[in-house]
Amino acid sequence: MLGAVNVLDVHPVHGPDQRMGRHGLSGTAPYALLRQDEDYSYLRDAKCRRDFMDPIKFIPLSTQKDQYLTLGGEVRERYEAFQNANWGLGPQDKNGYLLQRISAYADWHLGDGIRLFGQLSSETEDGRNGGPRPTDEARLWVEEAFAEFDVPTSSNAKVALRLGRQEFEFGSGRLVDVREGPNVRLAFDGFSAILDSGPWHATTFITQPVLNRPQVFDDPTDNSRTFWGVYATRLIPSIGGGLDLYYLGINNRQATFDRGTGDELRHTFGTRAFGRRGNWDYDWELTYQAGSFAGLPLSAYAFAADTGYTFESLHFSPRVVLKTAVTSGDGGPGSGTFGTFNPLFPSGIYFGQASIGLNGPPNTLRLGVSLQPHLSESVRVGIDYDWFWRNSPNDGVYGLGDNLLLTGQESRQRFVGKQLSASVVWHATRHVDLSLAFAHFFAGPFLTDRATPGRDVQYASACVTFKF
Numbered sequence: 001m002l003g004a005v006n007v008l009d010v011h012p013v014h015g016p017d018q019r020m021g022r023h024g025l026s027g028t029a030p031y032a033l034l035r036q037d038e039d040y041s042y043l044r045d046a047k048c049r050r051d052f053m054d055p056i057k058f059i060p061l062s063t064q065k066d067q068y069l070t071l072g073g074e075v076r077e078r079y080e081a082f083q084n085a086n087w088g089l090g091p092q093d094k095n096g097y098l099l100q101r102i103s104a105y106a107d108w109h110l111g112d113g114i115r116l117f118g119q120l121s122s123e124t125e126d127g128r129n130g131g132p133r134p135t136d137e138a139r140l141w142v143e144e145a146f147a148e149f150d151v152p153t154s155s156n157a158k159v160a161l162r163l164g165r166q167e168f169e170f171g172s173g174r175l176v177d178v179r180e181g182p183n184v185r186l187a188f189d190g191f192s193a194i195l196d197s198g199p200w201h202a203t204t205f206i207t208q209p210v211l212n213r214p215q216v217f218d219d220p221t222d223n224s225r226t227f228w229g230v231y232a233t234r235l236i237p238s239i240g241g242g243l244d245l246y247y248l249g250i251n252n253r254q255a256t257f258d259r260g261t262g263d264e265l266r267h268t269f270g271t272r273a274f275g276r277r278g279n280w281d282y283d284w285e286l287t288y289q290a291g292s293f294a295g296l297p298l299s300a301y302a303f304a305a306d307t308g309y310t311f312e313s314l315h316f317s318p319r320v321v322l323k324t325a326v327t328s329g330d331g332g333p334g335s336g337t338f339g340t341f342n343p344l345f346p347s348g349i350y351f352g353q354a355s356i357g358l359n360g361p362p363n364t365l366r367l368g369v370s371l372q373p374h375l376s377e378s379v380r381v382g383i384d385y386d387w388f389w390r391n392s393p394n395d396g397v398y399g400l401g402d403n404l405l406l407t408g409q410e411s412r413q414r415f416v417g418k419q420l421s422a423s424v425v426w427h428a429t430r431h432v433d434l435s436l437a438f439a440h441f442f443a444g445p446f447l448t449d450r451a452t453p454g455r456d457v458q459y460a461s462a463c464v465t466f467k468f
Contacts, residue, residue, distance in 0.1 A: 030427070030430065031072075031430075031467045033169060033178060033180060034167055034169055034178060035072055035105055035107075035119065036105075036107065036117050036144065036146075036166075036167075038070070038072070038107075040054075040057040040058050040068075040070050041058070041068075041109075043057055043058035044058060044065050044068075051430065053072075053431070053468045056070070056071040056072070056468075057070050057071070057072070058070065059071070061108075061110075062111070066111050067109060067110050067111045068109050069106065069107065069108055069109075070106070070107040070109075071104070071105070071106055071107075072104070072105050072107075072467070072468055073102070073103050073104035073105060073467070073468055074101065074102070074103045074465065074466065074467045074468075075100075075101070075102050075465070075466045076099075076100070076101040076102075076463065076464070076465045076466075077098070077099075077100055077463070077464050077465075078098070078099040078100070078101075078183070078461060078462070078463040078464075079096055079097075079098055079099075079461060079462045079463075080096055080097060080099065080355075080459070080460070080461045081093070081095070081096030081097075081459070081460050081461070082096075082457065082458070082459050083457065083458040083459075084455040084456060084457045084458070085457065086358070086405075086457075087358070087441075087443055087447050087454030087455055087456075087457055088454060088455035088457075089452065089454060090130065091129045091130030092129060093127075093128055093129035093130070095127065096127070096460075097125060097126060097127040097128035097129075098125070098126045098127055099123070099124070099125055099126075099136060099183040100122075100123065100124045100125075100126075100183075101121065101122070101123045101183055101184075102121065102122045102123075103119060103120065103121035103122070103143060104119070104120055105117065105118060105119035105120075105144070106118050106119075113149060113150025113151075113152075113160075114147075114148070114149055114150075115147070115148040115149075116146075116147055116148075117144060117145070117146055117148065118142070118144065118145045119142070119143045119144040119145070120140065120141070120142060120143065121138070121140075121141060121143040121184075121185070122138070122139055122140045122141075123136070123137055123138050123139070123183045123184045124137055124139060125137045125183065132214060134184075134212060135179070135182035135183060135184045135212065135348070136182070136183050136184065137183070137184070137214045138184045138212045138213065138214060138218075138219055139214060139215060139216050140216045140217060141212070141216075141217060141218070141219040142165060142217070142219070143165070143167070143185065143187055144164075144165050144166055144167060144187060145164050145165045146162045146163060146164030146165060146166045147162070147163050147164055148160050148161065148162045149161045155197070156197065156198070157195060157196065157197035157198075158195070158196040158197070159193065159194070159195050159196075160193070160194045161191070161192075161193050161194075162191070162192045162193070162194065163190075163191050164189070165187050165188070165189050165210065166187065166188060166190075166192060166207075167185065167186065167187050167188070168188060168192075168203070168205070168345075170203070170231040170244075170246065171231065171233070171244045171246070171272050171274075171285070172272060172274070172283055172285060172304075173346065173347035174285060174302075174304060174343065174346055174347065174350075174361070175246075175248060175268065175270070175287070175343060175344045175345070175346060176231070176248070176344060176345050176346075177345060177346055177347040177348070179345070179347070179348045180347075180348060180349075181347065181348030181349040181355035182348045182355065182357070184212045186209065186210070186345055187209075187210040188205075188207035188208065188209050188210060188227065189207060189208050189209075189210060189221045190205060190206050190207030190208060190227075191205065191206050191207070192204065192205035192206075192207070193205070199234050199235040199236070199242075200232060200233070200234050201232070201233045201235075202230060202231065202232035202233070203230070203231050203232075204229070204230040204231075205227075205228060205229060205230075206226075206227075206228040207226075207227050207228065208221045208222055208223060208225060208226055208227065209221075209222045209225055209227060209345070210222065224252065224253045224254050225250065225251065225252045225253070226250070226251045227248070227249070227250050227344075227345075228248075228249045228250075229246065229247050229248035229249055229268075230246065230247055231244065231246040231248070232244065232245050232246065236275075239273070239275045239277070240275035240276040240277045241273070241274045241275020241276060241282075242273075242274060242275065243271065243272070243273055244270075244271060244272035244273075244274075244285075245270075245271050246268070246269070246270050246271075246272075247267070247268065247269055248267075248268040248270075248344060249265075249266070249267050249268070250264070250265075250266050250268075250342070250344060251263075251264070251265050251266075252264040252266075255293065255342075255402065256402075256403070256404060257293070257330065257338075257340045257395075257396075257398075257402065257404060258330060258340070258395050258396035258404055258407050258408055258409070259293070259294070259330050259332075259333070259338060259340070259395075260294060261294075262293055262294025262295070263292075263293070263294065264291070264292075264293045264294075264298075264342070265291045265292050265293075265298075266289050266290075266291040266293075266298060266342055267289065267290050267291050268287060268288075268289045268342075268344065269287070269288050269289075269290075270285060270286060270287035270288065271285070271286055272284065272285040272286075273285075279309055279310045279311070279312060280307070280308070280309055281307075281308045281309075281310070281319075282305070282306065282307050282308070283304075283305070283306040284304070284305045284306075284307075285302075285303070285304045285305075286302075286303050287301065287302040287303070287341075288300075288301050289301065289302075289341060289342065292338075293338040294338070296336075296337060296338040297336075297337050297338070298337065298338045298339075299328075299337050299338075299339060300327075300328045300338075300339050300340060300341040300342065301326075301327070301328045301341065302325070302326065302327040302328070302341050302343075302361070303324075303325065303326045303327075304323075304324070304325040304326075305322075305323070305324050305325075306321055306322075306323045307321065307322050308320065308321040308322075308370075316373035316374055316375060317373070317374045318371060318372065318373040318374070319370075319371075319372040319373075319374070320369070320370070320371055320372075321369065321370040321371075321372070322368075322369055323366070323367070323368035323369065323370060323384075323386070324366065324367055324368075325361065325364060325365075325366040326364070326365055326366075326391065327341040327343075327361050327362055327363060327364045327391060328340065328341045328363070328391060328392070329341070329362065329363030329364075329390060329391045329392030329394070329395030329408075330363070330392060330394060330395040331392060331394055331395075332392075332394035332395075335394075339392070339395075340362050340363060340395055340398075340402070341361065341362050341363070342362065342402045343360065343361040343362060343400070343401065343402065344401075345401070346360070346361060346400055346401070347400075348400065350400055351366065351368070351384075351386055351388075351419065351421075352368070352384040352386055352419055352421035352439060353382045353383070353384050353421040353422055353423035353437055353439070354421045354422075354423060354437040354438065354439040354459055354461065355437070355461065356419070356421070356439045356441065356457070356459045357399070357400060358399075358405075358419075358441055358457065359388055359397050359398070359399070359405065359416060359417075360398050360399045360400040360401065360402075360403075361398075361400075362395075362398040362402060363390055363391050363392055363395040363396065363397070363398060363408075364388060364389070364390070364391060365388070365389040365390070365391050365414075366386060366387065366388050366389075367386070367387045368384055368385060368386035368387070369384070369385055370382060370383065370384045370385075371383045378426060378427045378428065379424065379425070379426050379427070380423075380424070380425045380427075381422075381423070381424050381425075382422065382423050382424075383420075383421070383422045384419070384420070384421045384422070385418070385419070385420050385421075386418060386419045386421075387415075387417075387418045388415075388416040388417055388418065388419070388444075389414045389415050389416060390408060390413075390414045390416060390446060392408070393408060393412050393413075393414055394408060394409075395408045396408040396409075397416055397446070406446075406447075410450060410451075411445075411446050411449055411450060413444070413445040413446040413449055414446065415444035415445050415446060416444050416446045416447065417441055417442050417443045417444035417446075417447060418441075418442045418444070419439060419440065419441045419442070420439065420440045420442075421437070421438065421439035421440075422437070422438050422439075423435060423436065423437040423438075424436050431466055431467055431468055432464070432465070432466055433463075433464070433465045433467075434463070434464050434465075435461075435462070435463045435464075435465075436460075436461070436462050436463075437459075437460070437461045437463075438458075438459065438460050438461075439457075439458070439459040439460075440456065440457070440458050440459075441456060441457040441458075441459075442456055443455055443456050443457070
């Protein structure tokens with residue numbers, strides 16, 4: 001897993017229920033996936049400084065130290081190589097290519113509940129045959145720039161308002177994620193309100209996604225899509241975890257599916273339960289979508305369940321996880337409704353251990369098993385084996401978003417293929433991570449029984465990240 005790891009080890013990304021956020025950060029804690037969630041106010045006490053980077057994490061702006069500046073950033077270098085990219089149907093590259101990400105942020109705490117946060121990023125690609133993909137390159141852009149204001153309340157609740165460009169990462173990352181795996185992360189322009197009250201954490205927002213383009217400061221707001229909603233999490237100690245409840249709305253005026261292109265208005269309602277009881281852990285999510293697409297009524301659904309067991313009595317305390325997922329596909333013109341599930345803005349590493357970026361969640365039946373031995377506190381290993389079918393033979397195969405990869409109108413075969421993936425991540429220091437990943441996708445009849453047959457895909461990557 002090349003992204004961040006959930007502290008419950010239930011899913012390969014953080015959620016608001018597990019992030020260290022503004023609820024405390026020790027001098028040896030890992031950096032947050034969303035850097036604005038880090039809180040270094042404890043460094044007001046010089047005795048708490050243990051890291052060589054601590055002097056730039058709390059720079060006093062007043063004699064009372066109630067105003068301060070935090071600086072930070074990241075450098076990530078990554079090599080990727082494919083054999084038979086896109087099942088052999090796209091541009092091929094025998095030598096692989098390099099991806100680089102450099103980012104820097106400044107976090108001003110100005111007192112009286114006022115905060116300014118800004119982050120610049122530069123992502124480049126070098127050597128890829130066919131040039132950079134949309135998530136490979138944005139040479140220099142404003143990744144985040146928001147003002148935050150604390151709202152006085154009469155209770156113990158904390159409410160903060162954010163206005164500007166910002167990043168989100170909700171729950172399991174199946175529907176809304178910062179997209180850490182690819183080179184260019186995902187940001188939104190708009191408004192959000194964040195509530196912390198006892199066991200509850202909730203975010204409500206009205207935004208539009210950012211369009212990432214290769215040129216310098218060429219990343220405007222995507223005015224063709226509007227995204228709004230509320231995502232709430234309640235921690236429940238009795239179940240060893242918590243419960244998510246959410247509503248997410250999107251209006252995409254240029255949505256494209258196997259059925260065609262049209263105006264999409266989609267309302268997503270869902271719940272997620274997660275936690276750990278003894279040696280067992282779980283992450284179960286149920287989602288329903290209603291609305292309309294190109295004048296047709298819309299009805300879609302998704303269910304995902306990751307259930308794990310840790311064999312603590314065995315060497316390396318291996319964790320075994322059974323993973324299942326079902327998402328609806330379209331029934332075709334004769335159905336009278338539109339049924340393709342839309343994963344909205346999902347994680348860049350959705351299936352398995354590698355950012356291979358082949359098939360995504362729409363119109364999918366998936367069964368998988370994962371083995372995760374605990375080699376040490378600093379070394380994580382994961383091995384996944386997944387099988388994929390089309391849920392509906394009348395719909396196609398999609399990418400990680402709702403982008404159509406292959407139409408379903410040319411084959412009645414359901415079995416898309418199976419994938420073996422593995423990764424190892426070494427958290428060498430608080431600042432340095434090194435990772436290796438490999439995946440092999442075995443093409444099934446849906447891919448091979450075509451006029452231009454798809455072929456097996458192999459993927460490998462090596463990555464080093466320095467954060468400060």
